[in-house]
Amino acid sequence: MTAEQKVQPYQIKAEPVPERFARGWYVVGNSASITTKPRMLKVFGSKLVAYRGEDDGEVHILDGYCPHMGGDLSGGEVKGNSVVCPFHLWSWGSDGACDHIPYAKKIPAKAVIKSWPTLEKNGLVFIWQDPENNAPIPEQEPEANADWYSGEWTDWEMRAIPIASQGRELVDNMADMAHFGPVHYSTVKSFRNEMQGHKFIQYMVGGHQILTEGEGGLITSVATYEGPAYMTTTMTGSMDGHPMRVHLLVSHIPVDKNNFIINFGVMMKKDPKLSPEENQAMLDEYTEKNIESFHQDVAIWNNKCVIDNPLMCDGDGPIHMVRKWYSQFMTDVAEIREDQIKHRQHVTIDGPTVEEVLAAQGQ
Ligand code: FES
Numbered sequence: 001m002t003a004e005q006k007v008q009p010y011q012i013k014a015e016p017v018p019e020r021f022a023r024g025w026y027v028v029g030n031s032a033s034i035t036t037k038p039r040m041l042k043v044f045g046s047k048l049v050a051y052r053g054e055d056d057g058e059v060h061i062l063d064g065y066c067p068h069m070g071g072d073l074s075g076g077e078v079k080g081n082s083v084v085c086p087f088h089l090w091s092w093g094s095d096g097a098c099d100h101i102p103y104a105k106k107i108p109a110k111a112v113i114k115s116w117p118t119l120e121k122n123g124l125v126f127i128w129q130d131p132e133n134n135a136p137i138p139e140q141e142p143e144a145n146a147d148w149y150s151g152e153w154t155d156w157e158m159r160a161i162p163i164a165s166q167g168r169e170l171v172d173n174m175a176d177m178a179h180f181g182p183v184h185y186s187t188v189k190s191f192r193n194e195m196q197g198h199k200f201i202q203y204m205v206g207g208h209q210i211l212t213e214g215e216g217g218l219i220t221s222v223a224t225y226e227g228p229a230y231m232t233t234t235m236t237g238s239m240d241g242h243p244m245r246v247h248l249l250v251s252h253i254p255v256d257k258n259n260f261i262i263n264f265g266v267m268m269k270k271d272p273k274l275s276p277e278e279n280q281a282m283l284d285e286y287t288e289k290n291i292e293s294f295h296q297d298v299a300i301w302n303n304k305c306v307i308d309n310p311l312m313c314d315g316d317g318p319i320h321m322v323r324k325w326y327s328q329f330m331t332d333v334a335e336i337r338e339d340q341i342k343h344r345q346h347v348t349i350d351g352p353t354v355e356e357v358l359a360a361q362g363q
């Protein structure tokens with residue numbers, strides 16, 4: 001090789017951290033995590049207050065600092081559907097308008113704080129983030145999970161996991177076939193992706209370190225992002241010889257531009273032959289094993305760098321496709337291009353499909 005032909009060392013490129021947060025619905029916790037005791041949410045680079053109205057039972061989320069003199073509303077009290085600041089007792093309604101000042105004759109016209117759009121569905125509480133401040137996009141509302149409402153499944157077992165990284169890094173995982181072996185000790189027999197509109201799906205069949213199906217047995221996994229941050233996975237397999245069907249929640253919410261929390265959840269189809277305690281024990285065991293497996297990802301995310309020009313090889317999954325899809329949520333609605341949302345499919349490993357494996361297992 002002559003000096004002219006020598007390949008130059010690869011230069012990793014990375015744009016500065018984006019100024020905005022991706023538009024969409026984010027999970028702040030399960031339903032039980034929001035009560036009539038105000039809870040502080042450190043999200044989107046600021047502090048918000050979440051509480052449940054005493055009268056309407058609904059979840060409300062407001063900006064967390066009182067504009068009177070900066071009191072922390074999460075230290076206050078809920079009265080009716082309002083939250084009362086602990087500093088001088090100004091009361092803020094669920095629409096964000098000040099509705100009472102105990103020592104004033106007139107409420108200042110400017111006394112309004114931001115009331116964030118919220119949604120309670122599938123046992124989870126969501127908040128809508130939009131840099132353009134528009135109302136939630138109706139088609140992007142998370143779909144109802146019939147299993148959560150059926151009574152045949154457990155509730156979510158939740159954990160919050162802090163990670164020093166950005167959302168896009170987590171979303172890469174959807175297309176990153178090659179990390180399952182080294183990071184999760186899983187074998188992948190088939191791997192497909194599909195995008196359309198605000199959804200991105202990963203279909204995988206393989207062997208799995210927790211849900212193994214025994215010699216030659218297979219697990220199936222279908223992971224779906226609805227918007228930039230709400231991801232649920234349905235998995236089948238068996239643990240210690242016991243057939244399992246589970247939904248995982250892997251939903252992240254930014255704390256600031258360089259950190260996010262993963263609101264991680266597991267719900268499991270109850271085995272009617274087992275007692276509630278035995279079902280709970282199985283859920284606990286599975287959740288702990290999953291958290292362990294998840295921390296294998298976390299260790300990677302906490303230490304890796306952001307790379308905008310990843311050096312791909314022919315066996316890799318469609319990282320560029322998932323990033324293109326994700327970019328729609330960083331784009332003003334009026335500027336969204338067809339290639340960010342159009343229907344596309346990609347097969348990284350052609351093998352047995354999820355449907356074929358489920359049919360063979362009689363599911
Ligand atoms: S700072 Fe909130 S009432 Fe004064």
Ligand SMILES: [Fe+2]
Pocket residue numbers: 173179183184297
């Ligand atoms: Fe992973």
